[in-house]
Amino acid sequence: MDSIIELRHLKTLLALEETGSVSLAAKRMFLTQSALSHQIRALENYYETPLFERKSSPIRFTPAGERLLQLGRELLPLVATAERDLAQIIEGEAGELRLAVECHTCFDWLMPAMGEFRPLWPQVELDIVSGFHVDPVGLLLQHKADVAIVSEAEPQAGIRYRPLFAYEMVGICAKDHPLAAKAVWEAGDFVDETLITYPVPDDMLDLLKKVLLPQGINPPRRHSELTIAIIQLVASRRGVAALPYWTVMPYLEKGYVISRQITETGLHSELYAATRSEDSGKSYLDNFCQIVRDRSFADLPGLTVLEWKEGGK
Structure with a gap:
């Protein structure tokens, strides 16, 4: 039996649950509000039932919506684990991730993300480059660090920026x-x-x-x-x-x-994760940056979404 349900639908519903509004969920998913609404409408039309109450704030899900949320909570972690396993099979499990920061308050939210990352990638050596760094991107170019948390995504040859949050x-x-x-x-x-x-x-x-x-x-x-x-x-x-x-x-x-x-x-203010462009194929770096972003939105109040800007601001 074919199903209309796609992973993107489940991710959208979870974003709606976490943010409590269509507009914020659209930003979280890097979609327009109309595109996100179209996804939801497609599911509602197919099953001929609403998934959440439109006039509630925050959003209240119907029993049908709650059932799809449950599916998302169960399925999406399994997919993420499978993708991580595939990356480890293809690329190998070992690696090094040295982290440099220019933000004194970063450690408030970095430590939980590091704690979540370690058991997922046990063969990756995770470490913090000691001290406060005025130029953490320079440490990347000198191969003294592998990820730098920075407040500006200034275009620079050999550097890739991933938006974290504002x-x-x-x-x-x-x-x-x-x-x-x-x-x-x-x-x-x-x-x-x-x-x-x-x-x-x-x-x-x-x-x-x-x-x-x-x-x-x-x-x-x-x-x-x-x-x-x-x-x-x-x-x-x-x-x-x-x-x-x-x-x-x-x-x-x-x-x-x-x-x-x-x-x-x-x-x-804004925060970005900077890495070397030559390391773009290392899945554990991508996964670390995603964990940092996801944990931050889950744990910290008042964050807003930054648009993806591959080369900088």
């Missing part, structure tokens, strides 16, 4: 700070503030690069290597900071600091 940077201050009264912070609000940052060059800080320096604002700095130390300094009214929302959310929930949107449109 996220919002929020301003944080003490609960009794004067800026706590403002819902949105603009560039001018930082003029008389001490900015607490990681000890990195200005061109690696999106608040400075995208908001403050273009307006000629260059506030005094105080540096710390540790996120928790930045939070403590902010809570003690030693200054203000801009950090990823996922990083500060636990401290917001505990009431240590408060967060505010930066500019009317928000301050958004």
Whole structure:
């Protein structure tokens, strides 16, 4: 008996479940909203039953939709395992994956992804290149690293970029700070503030690069290597900071600091996984990048999808 159900249908339904909306699921699947809706309509027309309630938010699935979701949860991991097994048969199981990062907060979400990767590829030596790296792509070209997590996909010969996700940077201050009264912070609000940052060059800080320096604002700095130390300094009214929302959310929930949107449109940053073009045939690298992306969307709040840009931005 032939079936209309395809893997793409199951992936779409799972994306709908995870995101809770058609528009967000379409972005996750790199489809237009109309293309995603067409997929769902094809299934609904074939089985003559709706799969989810159109006016519910988040989406509520019908019994028929729940049954297909169950199929997706059972089948898609089996397909992924089979594809991984085939890659290991064809390419061999052994390899090396040395990871370099330029992001101080990356380890919050990298560690779970690494924990998921290890048992799937036990013969691949997985390691982190020690230290913070201003030029992790340079380590790729020197063959000192195999994957680099970077904030910009600058076109460069021999380098391939995979989009991971975009996220919002929020301003944080003490609960009794004067800026706590403002819902949105603009560039001018930082003029008389001490900015607490990681000890990195200005061109690696999106608040400075995208908001403050273009307006000629260059506030005094105080540096710390540790996120928790930045939070403590902010809570003690030693200054203000801009950090990823996922990083500060636990401290917001505990009431240590408060967060505010930066500019009317928000301050958004991006992350990419960079690899050498010559390594494009190594399935374990592809699988690692996919695991990082999937785990991040599952574990971190407030992420948005980045479009695939093979050569860079």
